[in-house]
Amino acid sequence: MNYCTHNGRLCLRNVFSFVLLSFFMVSCHKTNDLKPAGSMSSDAVSLRAAGSKPNIILIIGDDIGVEVPTYSGGSSYSTPNLDFMAQNGLQFSQCYCHPDGFPSRLAILTGKYNFRNYFVWGYLPPSEKTIGNMLHDAGYATCFAGKWQMSGGDTALHNAGFDKYRVFLPFGKSMHEDQRVGRYKSPILYENGAYLADSVVNGKYSADMYVDYMSKFIDSNKTNPFFIVYASNLCGKPYVPTPDDPQFANWNPETDDAHSSKKFYPSMVKYMDKTIGQVIQKVADAGLAQNTLIIYTADNGTERTITSVYNGTTVNGGHTTTSYFGTKQSCVAYWPGTVAAGQSKDNLMDFTDFLSTFADVAGVPKPTTYGQLDGVSFYDNLLGTAGTDRSWVFCHWDNNPQDAGQKQLYRWVNNKDYKLYDSVNNSYFFKISQDIYEQNPLRNSQLTKSEKQLKKSFQAVLDSLNN
Numbered sequence: 001m002n003y004c005t006h007n008g009r010l011c012l013r014n015v016f017s018f019v020l021l022s023f024f025m026v027s028c029h030k031t032n033d034l035k036p037a038g039s040m041s042s043d044a045v046s047l048r049a050a051g052s053k054p055n056i057i058l059i060i061g062d063d064i065g066v067e068v069p070t071y072s073g074g075s076s077y078s079t080p081n082l083d084f085m086a087q088n089g090l091q092f093s094q095c096y097c098h099p100d101g102f103p104s105r106l107a108i109l110t111g112k113y114n115f116r117n118y119f120v121w122g123y124l125p126p127s128e129k130t131i132g133n134m135l136h137d138a139g140y141a142t143c144f145a146g147k148w149q150m151s152g153g154d155t156a157l158h159n160a161g162f163d164k165y166r167v168f169l170p171f172g173k174s175m176h177e178d179q180r181v182g183r184y185k186s187p188i189l190y191e192n193g194a195y196l197a198d199s200v201v202n203g204k205y206s207a208d209m210y211v212d213y214m215s216k217f218i219d220s221n222k223t224n225p226f227f228i229v230y231a232s233n234l235c236g237k238p239y240v241p242t243p244d245d246p247q248f249a250n251w252n253p254e255t256d257d258a259h260s261s262k263k264f265y266p267s268m269v270k271y272m273d274k275t276i277g278q279v280i281q282k283v284a285d286a287g288l289a290q291n292t293l294i295i296y297t298a299d300n301g302t303e304r305t306i307t308s309v310y311n312g313t314t315v316n317g318g319h320t321t322t323s324y325f326g327t328k329q330s331c332v333a334y335w336p337g338t339v340a341a342g343q344s345k346d347n348l349m350d351f352t353d354f355l356s357t358f359a360d361v362a363g364v365p366k367p368t369t370y371g372q373l374d375g376v377s378f379y380d381n382l383l384g385t386a387g388t389d390r391s392w393v394f395c396h397w398d399n400n401p402q403d404a405g406q407k408q409l410y411r412w413v414n415n416k417d418y419k420l421y422d423s424v425n426n427s428y429f430f431k432i433s434q435d436i437y438e439q440n441p442l443r444n445s446q447l448t449k450s451e452k453q454l455k456k457s458f459q460a461v462l463d464s465l466n467n
Contacts (some may be wrong), residue, residue, distance in 0.1 A: 053139065053225035053362050054291050054335075057283070058131075058354065059276060060108070060229065061298035062101065062147060062236040065317050065325050067310035068269055068302060072330040076308040077269040081277035082296060082332060089334035090343040090382065094416055096350045096393045097329040099320050101299040102149055103397055104351050105231070109160070111355030111375045113465060115396040122172030124150040124160065129370040131355050132161025135227040138364045143217045145210040146231035154193035166191045166213040168206060168233055183233050184240055185253045205243050206233050207275045215282045222286055225362070230279065234272035237303065239264040242271040265306055280334070290337040293361055293382070295354075297331040320399070322410050324436035327395065339382050348390040348415060349378050357382075391415060392458065394465055411465075413458045418451070420458035429455050 066072050069079045071086035072093075098104040102121055103114050109130040110117055117128050124130075136142045144165040150156060151172035157165045168183060170190035182188025187206035189196045191213075201209070214228055238260035241247040245267050276296065283292045302308065302317025302325070309315075318325025331349070333339050352375040359366045360379035367373070374394075380387025398409045411422035417433040428441040447455065 052291070054293055054338075055226050055228075055283075055288060056135070056140075056358055056361055057228045057230065057279065057292060057294045058108075058358075059279070059294065059296040060105070060146075060231045061272060061296070062232055062234060063300060063303055063317075063319060064235055064269070064272070064298035064330075065300075065302035065308075065319075066328045066330045067308045067315055067317070067325060068298075069330050069332075071332065073311040074308060075310075075312075077266050079269065079273045081273045081280060082330075084277070085280070085294065085296060085332045085334040086342075086344075088336065088341045089332055090339050090345060092331040092333070092347070092349055092378070092381075093344055094346045094348045095297060095329045095331035096327050096348075096395065096414070097298070097300055098351065098395055098397050099300055099318070099322055099326040099410075100397070100399055101236075103399065104299040105149065107351040108354050109229075110370075111352050111373045112371070113352060113374050113394060113396050114398065115466070116372060116374075118398065121400050122149055122151050122169075124152065124156060126152070126156070126159055128160075129367065130160045131358055132227065132229070134161070134355065134359060134364065134367055134370075135225075135362055136161040136163065138362050139225060140362070141217070141221045141224045141226040143214065143226065143228045144231070145214050145217075145228065147233050147236075148190075148231070153190065162229075164213075164217055166196075166210060182253075183236065183238070184242075185248070185251060187233075205248075207271060208243065211275050211278050211282075214279060218282055218286055218288070222288065227358075230275075232272050232275065234275075235265060235268040235302075239268065242267050244271060244274075262306055290335075293333065293335040293338070295331065295333045297329055297351075300329075301326040322395075322397065322412065323438045324432065333382055335382065340384055343384075345381050346416065347378060347381050348393050349376075350390075350393040350395070353378055353390075392461055394461060396465070411462060413461045415454075418454055418458070420455055420462070422462045427459070429458075 068074045068077055069082045070077065071079065071083045071091060098107060103118060106118055106124065107114060110128050117125055119125065132142050142162045144157060144162040144167060146167065147169060148157065148167035149169040149172060153170045167190050168187065184206055186202050186204065187209065189201060189206065189209060210230060214230060217228065238257045239262045240257060240260045241251050241264055245264065280294060283289050301319045301321065303319045304317050306317045307314060315325060320326065354375065355373065356366055356375035356377040357379050360377045376390050392413050392415050394413045396411050413420055414432060417431060419430045419432045421428045430438045430441055432438065
């Protein structure tokens with residue numbers, strides 16, 4: 001572990017030893033009153049030739065469960081811009097994530113289940129190719145703004161296909177396991193192979209700096225197709241004031257983060273939603289709304305200490321749990337003129353599906369040189385055309401495989417109604433549509449003939465997806 005001093009603080013650069021036998025290789029516009037985008041301006045039309053590749057913006061929230069956005073059933077928070085996306089786009093009601101952040105992010109970017117490429121927390125193997133590589137090679141300008149958490153710094157970001165970046169956690173982790181250092185006010189951010197200077201970040205808020213960076217990137221690529229990953233720091237710990245809170249002005253992140261309180265969580269949700277509105281507005285102002293797909297999801301469930309009202313019931317967050325609030329995720333797509341407004345679809349999807357979908361969006365072949373890819377494209381659902389949907393989703397979750405024997409490996413397959421855990425978890429079989437907390441496993445003697453057949457087919461899937 002190599003330490004460096006930055007911004008008067010101690011920060012950690014993880015330099016992974018490559019040991020083959022042990023696998024350790026390496027603001028703004030007001031947006032609460034957004035209106036559906038109209039036709040592209042004549043200037044924008046002249047900039048983009050007919051049939052040009054669409055832009056893609058993938059927004060990933062941090063520690064925001066399905067119970068948070070209003071459009072997906074929450075009523076404890078203000079999310080007008082996510083609601084706008086749902087009202088004017090497509091909500092996916094059967095999207096599934098991993099129970100924790102890095103495993104989800106690895107699956108999204110690489111299109112692979114974790115047993116194929118997850119060796120240690122925060123490590124993206126250099127041999128892995130990502131959505132960034134695929135779209136960069138297809139002529140896209142590429143940008144990553146926000147929480148990287150994948151080790152490797154400048155080399156890894158470029159190796160993963162990203163031309164431009166402004167990121168938090170460029171070397172995988174901060175010095176604390178809770179990743180509190182430099183997350184929000186006066187942030188520790190990394191760009192062009194170096195940390196930003198004190199004079200650039202002091203008193204500023206990371207989310208604002210991400211939006212500013214993405215806005216300039218969009219301005220520089222009005223005539224080129226572009227791909228942006230906006231991996232928001234919000235709403236992970238610490239729970240601290242945003243610039244819209246009166247406490248922000250005098251808040252000292254060096255000393256006051258120890259006094260953070262979950263009372264700030266609603267404000268953080270609102271601010272994350274505000275930045276999403278700013279991105280939507282920037283695309284519209286650039287005349288690119290009808291040529292830009294914007295998709296929002298989040299990496300995992302809300303922290304378990306956070307209590308929210310969801311569909312009229314008070315619930316706790318499900319972060320690092322394997323049942324409903326730890327693995328069910330909100331997802332919404334907005335693409336005026338292409339994705340019909342006000343839809344909700346219940347086709348099954350998991351985080352490996354984004355790479356295959358974005359290949360279809362960009363009109364490029366699904367890569368054949370990236371190794372085994374696991375995703376199923378949901379592009380037909382965006383267009384409202386006939387296609388083949390998943391009949392199951394799968395998850396392999398080993399939150400830290402280097403700790404063999406200390407942390408339990410979880411593997412399961414599910415559809416909308418049933419879920420089967422692998423034999424390591426005693427082959428528990430649940431009817432999750434009626435038992436979301438998975439408290440009542442179904443015994444074989446209880447099963448109908450069709451349920452027995454389904455359980456058998458799920459077990460065949462589990463048996464087929466191994467190292």
